[in-house]
Amino acid sequence: MARIRVGSVEILPLLDTPMLMNPHTFIPKHADEFMAQYPGEVVDPRGLFPISITCYLVRSAGRNILVDSGIGRRRRPGFPPGKLDDALRENGLSPDDIDLVVNTHLHLDHTGWNTVEGPDGSAELYFRNAGWLIQRVEWDYWMQPRFTGSGEYPHLEQCVGPLETAGRVDFAYSEQAIDENLVFVGSPGHTPGHVCIGIQSSGEKAIIIGDASHHPVQLDHPDWSPSADADPMLAARTRRLLFDEAEADSRTWLAGHWAFPGAGRIVPVGGRRVFRGL
Numbered sequence: 041m042a043r044i045r046v047g048s049v050e051i052l053p054l055l056d057t058p059m060l061m062n063p064h065t066f067i068p069k070h071a072d073e074f075m076a077q078y079p080g081e082v083v084d085p086r087g088l089f090p091i092s093i094t095c096y097l098v099r100s101a102g103r104n105i106l107v108d109s110g111i112g113r114r115r116r117p118g119f120p121p122g123k124l125d126d127a128l129r130e131n132g133l134s135p136d137d138i139d140l141v142v143n144t145h146l147h148l149d150h151t152g153w154n155t156v157e158g159p160d161g162s163a164e165l166y167f168r169n170a171g172w173l174i175q176r177v178e179w180d181y182w183m184q185p186r187f188t189g190s191g192e193y194p195h196l197e198q199c200v201g202p203l204e205t206a207g208r209v210d211f212a213y214s215e216q217a218i219d220e221n222l223v224f225v226g227s228p229g230h231t232p233g234h235v236c237i238g239i240q241s242s243g244e245k246a247i248i249i250g251d252a253s254h255h256p257v258q259l260d261h262p263d264w265s266p267s268a269d270a271d272p273m274l275a276a277r278t279r280r281l282l283f284d285e286a287e288a289d290s291r292t293w294l295a296g297h298w299a300f301p302g303a304g305r306i307v308p309v310g311g312r313r314v315f316r317g318l
């Protein structure tokens with residue numbers, strides 16, 4: 041199984057589910073350019089391109105830290121079912137081994153396994169021994185009644201609210217350290233309180249980028265913001281800064297939504313930034 045070592049920290053990509061995206065719905069403003077510039081290179085004969093919902097298990101300072109919790113077990117329209125439970129098992133892990141869950145933001149595909157449905161239909165914490173660490177700004181934004189009461193975001197009451205009810209969530213503020221190796225990196229745009237997870241140990245670096253980017257074509261076009269970005273201009277600025285930082289130190293690993301395992305490095309080739317996968 042592919043894994044990344046960053047000094048004393050180990051990152052294990054765990055596939056929740058692969059997905060095929062249509063540029064015309066995912067990135068409608070730039071779909072025509074996408075199809076024209078990358079024919080056959082990144083889209084299949086049906087015109088679809090792959091991404092993945094990947095959770096990253098980070099072993100740092102003696103703890104198992106899960107960065108993002110996928111789409112989850114409940115059936116969700118438009119999403120294949122999540123298989124994080126299988127991925128944990130295949131790696132000799134159980135949900136009880138997770139000490140801390142960090143959600144980069146509170147969208148459905150990053151919070152899904154926070155809870156599962158119990159026999160009586162109630163939400164049960166899936167990681168029974170874990171605490172959660174979530175940005176206060178992100179929490180305050182999504183837990184407003186205009187979202188929780190809208191019926192549009194049932195995952196907020198299923199997968200987010202129960203963390204507070206159970207007294208398991210602590211709130212983080214901006215660029216707060218998570219431990220001696222990990223730090224939140226403010227990266228707003230996709231959502232107001234979106235964060236990446238910066239990892240640094242023994243001079244090695246990685247950034248788990250959450251939804252700051254969804255596809256390597258954004259290395260050529262950081263301004264191609266998908267329709268899911270709440271603030272497309274801010275998201276583009278954030279994306280550009282992250283890529284600049286990763287390129288400045290060519291040993292920096294990036295990990296995110298890109299096709300599983302979604303991790304690699306940025307290398308300059310012929311004036312372009314190219315993604316070299318794990």
Ligand SMILES: [Zn+2]
Nearest residue numbers: 147149150251
């Ligand atoms: Zn996402």
